[in-house]
Amino acid sequence: MFNSSSIIRFLSALIIFTLVLTACQNNQFETEHFIYKPVGKQSPPSTTLMDDLDSEYARITELLNVKNEKKLEIIIYASHKDYLKKTGLPSWSGGGYSRNGIILPEYDKLTAVHELTHVLINRINPDTPRWLNEGIATYIAKDLLMSMQELRNEVKLYMIPPFSSYRIVDPTEFMSIGGYKMSCSMIDFMVSEYDWERLLQLIRSPYDFEGVFQMSGEEFWNKWKEYLNKND
Numbered sequence: 177m178f179n180s181s182s183i184i185r186f187l188s189a190l191i192i193f194t195l196v197l198t199a200c201q202n203n204q205f206e207t208e209h210f211i212y213k214p215v216g217k218q219s220p221p222s223t224t225l226m227d228d229l230d231s232e233y234a235r236i237t238e239l240l241n242v243k244n245e246k247k248l249e250i251i252i253y254a255s256h257k258d259y260l261k262k263t264g265l266p267s268w269s270g271g272g273y274s275r276n277g278i279i280l281p282e283y284d285k286l287t288a289v290h291e292l293t294h295v296l297i298n299r300i301n302p303d304t305p306r307w308l309n310e311g312i313a314t315y316i317a318k319d320l321l322m323s324m325q326e327l328r329n330e331v332k333l334y335m336i337p338p339f340s341s342y343r344i345v346d347p348t349e350f351m352s353i354g355g356y357k358m359s360c361s362m363i364d365f366m367v368s369e370y371d372w373e374r375l376l377q378l379i380r381s382p383y384d385f386e387g388v389f390q391m392s393g394e395e396f397w398n399k400w401k402e403y404l405n406k407n408d
């Protein structure tokens with residue numbers, strides 16, 4: 177099922193990619209899995225970054241068990257200001273993605289891995305709910321810069337939102353409830369107490385908690401809260 181905001185997001189990303197494609201054809205750097213397209217005046221991506229992202233690509237495609245046919249584009253703007261101006265993304269946004277690849281305001285490995293994970297999750301299911309999609313991307317990229325134990329301790333101090341938040345679509349609303357930490361913590365619970373295979377099943381059938389975990393979504397949510405409280 178498509179919703180209008182995801183279609184608008186997809187279309188605007190498509191337009192951006194088309195515009196950028198024509199703008200920087202002579203300034204590209206190709207690796208095994210990516211085509212880097214820096215926009216405007218800036219230094220080329222470092223060899224370390226390019227090597228790191230190629231190995232992260234291999235790690236994530238293996239974790240998600242997903243195949244990707246074409247090389248992905250990495251569009252990098254010269255500044256965060258340029259990035260916001262050209263993409264129209266919210267001011268707190270640190271990166272974006274579309275079907276073709278990722279969009280970054282600067283050379284940053286963790287953000288690149290986070291956005292790359294979204295692209296590959298969407299290869300499995302383009303309608304993966306935001307909660308699940310952000311949770312997995314944050315978990316895989318480890319871009320919260322804290323250990324899972326620190327995250328558990330922090331998240332349980334928050335007011336855990338009800339199960340209905342699993343359906344939040346709006347990125348700013350998601351951000352405002354601490355969605356990145358919350359959803360990452362839920363993935364940590366899923367992987368620690370169950371297994372990775374069920375996470376992959378949930379991407380394919382995101383609302384079928386009964387089929388994947390043999391319990392309702394509400395029950396699953398309560399088990400996650402219990403997990404946070406027993407993990408001191």
Ligand SMILES: [Zn+2]
Nearest residue numbers: 290294310313
């Ligand atoms: Zn994200």
